Amino acid sequence: MIGIISAMQEEIQALLNELQHTKTTEKGMRTYYSGTLFNKNVVLVFSRWGKVASAATTTQLINDFNVDEIIFTGVAGAINNNLNIGDVVIGKHLFQHDLNASPFYKQFEIPILKKKFVETKDATKLIEATNQFIRTYNDFIDLKDSKDFDITIPKVMHGDIASGDQFISSIDKIKHLNFLLPTTICVEMEGASVAQICFEYDIPFSIIRIISDKANDNATIDFSRFANSIASNYALGILKNYFA
Ligand code: ADE
Structure with missing residues (x-):
């Protein structure tokens, strides 16, 4: 059983439309949709925003739905100049950029775990699935949507991701994060x-x-338009190849 999480309904909608034999379970103000997606047994859920909501949802998936793998899919803000709107990042190491329990623990260190980041599972297969999606991009994404965001050919990068309970929309904050992480x-x-x-x-x-x-300054506008229109079609295209 594979658990698939997004933070927002919009990010998971295309997957929900494709889900077969759906059974729903309501728990803790969340709806868990079990069924088959491209012939794999999955549970889909949107966690709502932030670290608390997503941690609680992950724990519920593990304890109540017996998942043996979890995939999180959603949108992110770029803080690297080589990334453009429409590109895909497959996570390598995950940092909590707003975690600082110094002087008891070093900045970013997760208390007790003695770690500043957590590593994902081997990403080779997911990167290949994403590249395959990019080669067949127009089968999943409306040309009009791509034009709206100036996306020509998206690319995939395998890299580190920083999470925090803040929506980032300032160049100064980006510079600070680039310096710290x-x-x-x-x-x-x-x-x-x-x-x-x-x-x-x-x-x-x-x-x-x-x-x-x-x-940056435009993040609020770009984020809303992108998440509402095309984000979940990316997830559909990538996961179709990943599950094949
Ligand atoms: N998710 C998408 N864009 C984001 C941003 N700019 N900051 C935080 N989370 C995001």
Whole structure:
């Protein structure tokens, strides 16, 4: 059983439309949709925003739905100049950029775990699935949507991600994050908390993040338009190849 999480309904809608034999379970103000997606047994859920919501949802999936793998899919803001709106980041290491329990623990260190980041499962297959999606991009994404965001040919990067309970929309904040966590290439609000729980329960996990904005002055507008229109079609295209 594979658990698939997004933070928002919009990010998971295309997957929900494709889900077969759906059974729904309501728990803790969330709806868990079990069924088959491209012939795999999956549970889909949107966690709501932030580290607390996504950690709670991950724990519920592990304990009540017996998942043996978790995939998080959603959008992120780029903090690396090589990334454009529409590119895909497959997570490598997940950091909590707003975690600082110094002087008791070093900045970013997760208390007790003695770790500053958590590593995802081997990403080779997911990167290949994403490249395959990019080659067949027009089968999944409306040309009009691509034009709206100036997307020509998206690319995939395998890199580090920083999560925190903040929507980032300022160049100063990006500069600060680039200085503190120089290997991270995008920001979001859930990946590292999903990662921490998966590490603690020994469940392999992956993080797929589609760039919706550049975490700058325009981030609020870009994020809303992108998440509402095309984000979940990316997830559909990538997971179709991943599950094949
Ligand atoms: N998710 C998508 N864009 C984001 C941003 N700019 N900051 C935090 N989370 C995001």
